[in-house]
Amino acid sequence: MPAARAEGAGKSGPTLEQVAARAGVGRGTASRVINGSPRVSERTRAAVQAAVAELGYVPNRAARALAAGSMDAIALVVPEQENRLFAEPYFSEILRGVSTELGDTDMQLLLTLIRDERGRERFAQYAAAHRVDGVLLVSVHGDDPLPDLLRDVGMPAVLSGRRSHAEHLPYVDSDNLLGAQMAVEHLIGRGRRKVATVTGPLDMYVARCRLEGYHEALRAAGRSTAPTDEHLVVEGDFTEEGGRRGMLELLRRDPEVDAVFCASDVMAAGARLALRETGRDVPEDVALVGFDDSAVARHMDPPLTTVRQPIEEMGRAMVRMLLDLMARAQDDAPGRAGTGGGNSTQDQPRLLLPTELIRRRSS
Amino acid sequence: MPAARAEGAGKSGPTLEQVAARAGVGRGTASRVINGSPRVSERTRAAVQAAVAELGYVPNRAARALAAGSMDAIALVVPEQENRLFAEPYFSEILRGVSTELGDTDMQLLLTLIRDERGRERFAQYAAAHRVDGVLLVSVHGDDPLPDLLRDVGMPAVLSGRRSHAEHLPYVDSDNLLGAQMAVEHLIGRGRRKVATVTGPLDMYVARCRLEGYHEALRAAGRSTAPTDEHLVVEGDFTEEGGRRGMLELLRRDPEVDAVFCASDVMAAGARLALRETGRDVPEDVALVGFDDSAVARHMDPPLTTVRQPIEEMGRAMVRMLLDLMARAQDDAPGRAGTGGGNSTQDQPRLLLPTELIRRRSS
DNA sequence: CGCATCGTTGGGAGCGCTCCCACGCTGCAC
DNA sequence: GTGCAGCGTGGGAGCGCTCCCAACGATGCG
Numbered sequence: 001m002p003a004a005r006a007e008g009a010g011k012s013g014p015t016l017e018q019v020a021a022r023a024g025v026g027r028g029t030a031s032r033v034i035n036g037s038p039r040v041s042e043r044t045r046a047a048v049q050a051a052v053a054e055l056g057y058v059p060n061r062a063a064r065a066l067a068a069g070s071m072d073a074i075a076l077v078v079p080e081q082e083n084r085l086f087a088e089p090y091f092s093e094i095l096r097g098v099s100t101e102l103g104d105t106d107m108q109l110l111l112t113l114i115r116d117e118r119g120r121e122r123f124a125q126y127a128a129a130h131r132v133d134g135v136l137l138v139s140v141h142g143d144d145p146l147p148d149l150l151r152d153v154g155m156p157a158v159l160s161g162r163r164s165h166a167e168h169l170p171y172v173d174s175d176n177l178l179g180a181q182m183a184v185e186h187l188i189g190r191g192r193r194k195v196a197t198v199t200g201p202l203d204m205y206v207a208r209c210r211l212e213g214y215h216e217a218l219r220a221a222g223r224s225t226a227p228t229d230e231h232l233v234v235e236g237d238f239t240e241e242g243g244r245r246g247m248l249e250l251l252r253r254d255p256e257v258d259a260v261f262c263a264s265d266v267m268a269a270g271a272r273l274a275l276r277e278t279g280r281d282v283p284e285d286v287a288l289v290g291f292d293d294s295a296v297a298r299h300m301d302p303p304l305t306t307v308r309q310p311i312e313e314m315g316r317a318m319v320r321m322l323l324d325l326m327a328r329a330q331d332d333a334p335g336r337a338g339t340g341g342g343n344s345t346q347d348q349p350r351l352l353l354p355t356e357l358i359r360r361r362s363s
Numbered sequence: 364m365p366a367a368r369a370e371g372a373g374k375s376g377p378t379l380e381q382v383a384a385r386a387g388v389g390r391g392t393a394s395r396v397i398n399g400s401p402r403v404s405e406r407t408r409a410a411v412q413a414a415v416a417e418l419g420y421v422p423n424r425a426a427r428a429l430a431a432g433s434m435d436a437i438a439l440v441v442p443e444q445e446n447r448l449f450a451e452p453y454f455s456e457i458l459r460g461v462s463t464e465l466g467d468t469d470m471q472l473l474l475t476l477i478r479d480e481r482g483r484e485r486f487a488q489y490a491a492a493h494r495v496d497g498v499l500l501v502s503v504h505g506d507d508p509l510p511d512l513l514r515d516v517g518m519p520a521v522l523s524g525r526r527s528h529a530e531h532l533p534y535v536d537s538d539n540l541l542g543a544q545m546a547v548e549h550l551i552g553r554g555r556r557k558v559a560t561v562t563g564p565l566d567m568y569v570a571r572c573r574l575e576g577y578h579e580a581l582r583a584a585g586r587s588t589a590p591t592d593e594h595l596v597v598e599g600d601f602t603e604e605g606g607r608r609g610m611l612e613l614l615r616r617d618p619e620v621d622a623v624f625c626a627s628d629v630m631a632a633g634a635r636l637a638l639r640e641t642g643r644d645v646p647e648d649v650a651l652v653g654f655d656d657s658a659v660a661r662h663m664d665p666p667l668t669t670v671r672q673p674i675e676e677m678g679r680a681m682v683r684m685l686l687d688l689m690a691r692a693q694d695d696a697p698g699r700a701g702t703g704g705g706n707s708t709q710d711q712p713r714l715l716l717p718t719e720l721i722r723r724r725s726s
Numbered sequence: 727c728g729c730a731t732c733g734t735t736g737g738g739a740g741c742g743c744t745c746c747c748a749c750g751c752t753g754c755a756c
Numbered sequence: 757g758t759g760c761a762g763c764g765t766g767g768g769a770g771c772g773c774t775c776c777c778a779a780c781g782a783t784g785c786g
Binding site: 013056058060061062063065066071076080091092095096099100103108109110111112113115119125126128129130131240269276294295296299300301 | 376419421423424425426428429434439443454455458459462463466471472473474475476478482488489491492493494632639657658659662663664
Binding site: 015016017027031035059060062063065066067068069 | 772774776
């Protein structure tokens, strides 16, 4: 047992070279073992692995990235628009899912909050220069140029949530329509006669989906969806105050409303406020259902029936999808132009995860 | 205006070499301009900057890191213990602060969730190999070996929150003691006679601080803090159910309790539940104050009086502190052993940010 | 028995950058 | 006029790694 220990005392750990030397093999061979190449004899592999363990070798990412041309890192990009989605459990759960799924890889997670135009541009440039291998885009607005920009420079990217029905980029989304439909069907099933809704801002696709789910449920129940009944639909903005105002407006239009589906829990909280102000009980006078199953829902009085999305799973799925895209990009690059496979830009991966109704006392 | 554009078509952007060539200077000079070295003539600087702009040059981080030995990246480490602190606004606000402050640097933010022992070890090794330049540790437990390990390998690190009164590592914390004291003084000021408290888990320093603030306020008001009054102190665990049980226990010990300071909003929500179960009104029968000013507080019925910490500012301060430490480490390394400065390990930077009482209807 | 083949292996050639040494050149003192 | 700082500057030498090609011994075949 040679007394090899005094090397690389202060700083950075041992190098591949040192590992190779200790294992009595060449640099190339050591590299092969570490990267799991099959073309190595069992004996050699064992020797190198022993050396790695003894020296506590950790590959230098920078060197690896430089030599291999890939960064072993993906960016999670969060546009910090009014930090709405940010404080919600949404973000942290996505993060947890992403991180969990990434834990098995030795891919790095780079977190990028985009605050303004300047930040966006900076990131765009950064991505264009291929400083990351892939990008996860959380809650992009429909008019954000970033997604298409990324596609143009050939940077693999996955969206959380579609921007429109015809989303042409890879995405993972939850089934907002069906979720909303279930919520409203639940309300109808409880015998409610006048089921109204406070929608999200209708320039957001997610809001339109939930509204459509509302309509779908009414239609399925054989109830009119005629324009004359549109007075039971009010557009909100996903804020508490918006929910409150929406509820007040509904009550003004029709005091006999006995159920409201709010397109977000926060708006439901606002609606709850309005109901209290006007002396109505929940759920006796008006049943309330939200969407998101955020903390607010559990803590409302009464606890709010709501629709849960599998957010953590969405994060995980996004990562899986992105890694897949990255591998595909990797394979496509070297030569093989028109193989039999035919991965046209048309078959972008997409995934719709199921939503679930959480019944609580508000309905 | 030469028609130079067809270079580096598909992949990665232009290199320093290309920039230098275009500017008609050497590689070294171009590097100097880009890194803002003062030893460059004005003319040359302008020429290089023009070339950079024309080519859309973005330095290759990997190469820079490899050559310079620094990674231009810091890690934000979040131990994902029961994801408690994670869902709270705490985490997202810290993140916002960190990200904002980092926006001015071109430092990268690496997010690392540590889920288990294995993850911890992995990160420790990672850090030991100097794969990042600094570490931000969020909500470490007192028995976590990571902080000291980082110090041992000379990795700059800043904690959010002390682990004990004698924290010997750089930290940023909020004034929990004074915050709690203000809360309880407020309760006393409102004429409450029997002010109780549900603490956090007392093996956490933050919980002990808040408890001490409670005692301090009582003492300042000339009220007994004798052991006989300890029946007004119940240990909770920062969970809703813990708060509920704590409140029930308090009520059992003394049904005439008329005010409770809960060491977290979530526990206050639990306490609120218990009060409702036992038919007590808030604030008429029992006044309630929480801590954190989380979303729950605003949405409780009635809205919860609570203590706000400047969390985003804490994030920013942590980054500033860490960058400072990193610069210092940078300077210390080259030669200059015992300069006049005398930066012994004793004067670790530390910062205590003020807390603020947010008055709402629950008190 | 010689030659092609295959499974392994060693190590050179960079990846793009920073560091640093050496090289003009100018300006000034001698 | 010679000497010598000092400023800008160019470019070599790596940083630690992966990629790849040549080389090697052990086989298998004609």
